[in-house]
Structure formats: structure tokens, C-alpha cells
Amino acid sequence: MPKLSNRLDWFSESVIRKMTRIANKYGSINLSQGFPDFDPPKAILEGLKEVANKGPHQYSVTWGAQNFREKLALKQEKFMGIHINPDENVLVTCGSTEAMMCAMMSVCNPGDKVIVFSPFYENYTADTILSGAEPIYVELKPPAFNFDKEELRSAFKQNPKALILCNPSNPTGKVFTKEELLYIGSLAKEYDTFVITDEVYEHIIFKPYKHTYLAALEGMFERTISCSSLSKTYSITGWRLGYIIASKEVIENCKKVHDFLTVGAASPLQEAAIKGLEFRDEYYEELNNTYEKKRKLFLDGLDEIGLKYYEPQGAYYVMVDISEFGYDDDYKFCEWLAQEIGVAAVPGSSFFRGNVSNYIRFHFAKKEETLKEALKRLEKLKEYR
Known part of the structure; x- marks a missing residue:
């Protein structure tokens, strides 16, 4: 064999x-x-009942049903505070797991390096290696799980292609401060590096902490690939509805990976989940x-x-x-x-x-x-x- x-x-x-x-x-x-x-939520379950009888039951557009992308763009535009074009800046994936893989495979060439904060969600090392890249680990130090600025700068001096940022963090629950994100952003600009964010817990933040979207910081949208999903926000982890929000150029490349990786996310579940995207504050x-x-x-x-x-x-x-x-x-x-x-x-x-x-x-x-x-x-x- x-x-x-x-x-x-x-x-x-x-x-x-x-x-x-x-x-x-x-x-x-x-x-x-x-x-x-x-x-x-009951409204989403009712939406699922409607879809069971009315459809759609066939493929949606590969990068996400038009109405789903439009509703998602409106919802995220409101929370992120940036303009999001549903046709240029959004890709719907099979969960945030696929979103992260699409992002990694879209930016990394074999031999590239990727910064990963440790502790990390276990998928990140696998994503890096499957992309042909090499992880560089930077320690988050307990009890606050903060990073050392000089240690992070040393990692950037190795000219990584990307940094993976989970915010809020799995497994520690750390919420990165705006000051920390500005520092990460400054290094990403200085060393011409992408930042791939995993923000699936963006709506579960405990007082007095606040979530800041890295992509919304000045000069960061073009080099940030924001990955997230509906799983945790609407308690539908089994539906596997994720997404990427990024610049048009990045999304066009992610579409290619997504198309041949999974073809598309489940069309009936996209239709049913629209009910959640319409929820009020x-x-x-x-x-x-x-x-x-x-x-x-x-x-x-x-x-x-x-x-x-x-x-x-x-x-x-x-x-x-x-x-x-x-x-x-x-x-x-x-x-x-x-x-x-x-x-x-x-x-x-x-x-x-x-x-x-x-x-x-x-x-x-x-x-x-x-x-x-x-x-x-x-x-x-x-x-x-």
C-alpha cells in the first residue's frame, strides 16, 4: 500500500x-x-417548517443565496460599522470551519508561515498544515492571556503570510482590547500580512468587555478576512452556516476554493436562517x-x-x-x-x-x-x- x-x-x-x-x-x-x-429561536424553527414544504431544496448560488447574502450583509454592516456589498464582500460557507480553511488556502502558498496564538482552537494548526504553511506560535500568558508585544513583533519579523485571531478566544474566553487589535493591525501593515479572524462568539461578550471588529479599524479591511457563522449566535451548530467577509479580491479567490471544496452551503437552511438575520437588537x-x-x-x-x-x-x-x-x-x-x-x-x-x-x-x-x-x-x- x-x-x-x-x-x-x-x-x-x-x-x-x-x-x-x-x-x-x-x-x-x-x-x-x-x-x-x-x-x-422559535422564529427560525418556524422558518424551517415553511422551507420543508416550500423549498428551496436544490443548489443555491455557489457562494450563497442572494437573499441570504443581502440579509447577512445588512446585519453585519450594522454591527461591524462598515459598508458590506453582498455581491462583492460576502461568501457563505459550510460553517466557520470551512470559512477558515477557504481563507487559509486562498492566501497561503506552500512554505509560508502563519502566526497562531497559543492556546488556540485546535483547527488552526490543522488548517495551517493542510494549507502547506508552517505555524509560528505566540504565547497568550495567563491569567489575562495577554501577548507580549516584543514576542509578537519577533514573530512578524519572520515575514508571515497571515495571523489567525480568535476573538473572543476559544478556549480562554479572552476578548482582545482595541489597543491590542490596533497593535496587531500596525504590525500587519508594517510586515504586509493578512489577519484571518474567527469571530463566531462576536455576540457573546460579558460586561464590561466590548467586541471590536479588526476589519473596522482604519486601513484594516483590505488585509482582514473575517470568518464567522450563525452556529453560536442562533444555537444552530448543526446547520453549518458560516461566512467570510472580506475585500472583493479576497472573496473572489475564496470563492474558487469554496466551489471545489464543498460547492455550497445547504440552500433550505439558508432560507430558514434568514429569520434570525432579521432579528432586532x-x-x-x-x-x-x-x-x-x-x-x-x-x-x-x-x-x-x-x-x-x-x-x-x-x-x-x-x-x-x-x-x-x-x-x-x-x-x-x-x-x-x-x-x-x-x-x-x-x-x-x-x-x-x-x-x-x-x-x-x-x-x-x-x-x-x-x-x-x-x-x-x-x-x-x-x-x-
């Missing part, structure tokens, strides 16, 4: 998705893979309030148990320090946690460059009763200190 591609040797299967299978195996509460256990305010309450409930519970964690500024994840339990293998700890305690988490080592094994990641995008039951089970950890 011929040898398989050696680029696959540099990363494993998704640890996050694997932890869901482990959760299912042991019947544990899944606080690993970040999807809700509650329904999407009140929806996004209530979304934030809902997650504020979930965060408080879960963090208060962790405090009661005595677990050490880093308070998230955005998104719906929390990094917990498990040093006190004496495990030098966080994966084994997570498997034990799922089997013996009945709660599934993600081993933190899957997010870090280097030998870091004292963190696990929980998510709190669950019903209140689910979170309470998870906390009740986690109380058993007191016995193992």
Missing part, C-alpha cells in the same frame, strides 16, 4: 469531537464540545443576558466546589486548573472525569503548543438544570483532593 500524506502526521483527530464520543460512551454530561442542549441583548446568567451560575458553582479557573470575558468556555489532582496526563483525567464523575471536559493540552497538561475546558452553553446537575456531580471532586 502506498504511504499516506505525511502532512497528516503533524496533527491528530479532533480531541473535542472525540470527547463527545467518550461522553456518549459513559452517559456523562457533555460540557466538552460546545453546542447547546436547548432549541434555536433586543435579541442580541437577551442572548448576552442569557449567557451572563449561565456563566454566573456555573462559575459560582465552581467557586463552591473550590476549583480554580480563569474567568472568561466572552464566548461560553472556562479553563479550569486541575494541578491539585496530581495528574500529569490531562487526557486520562478527562476520561476518568467522564467515567467516574459523569461530566465530560476537553483536555487543555489540545489547545496549547508545548507540554501543558494542567488545564481542562468546560463549556456552559446548557440549560440551567443541566449545569446544576453537572455541578452536583463535580462536587464529588472534593473527595479526591
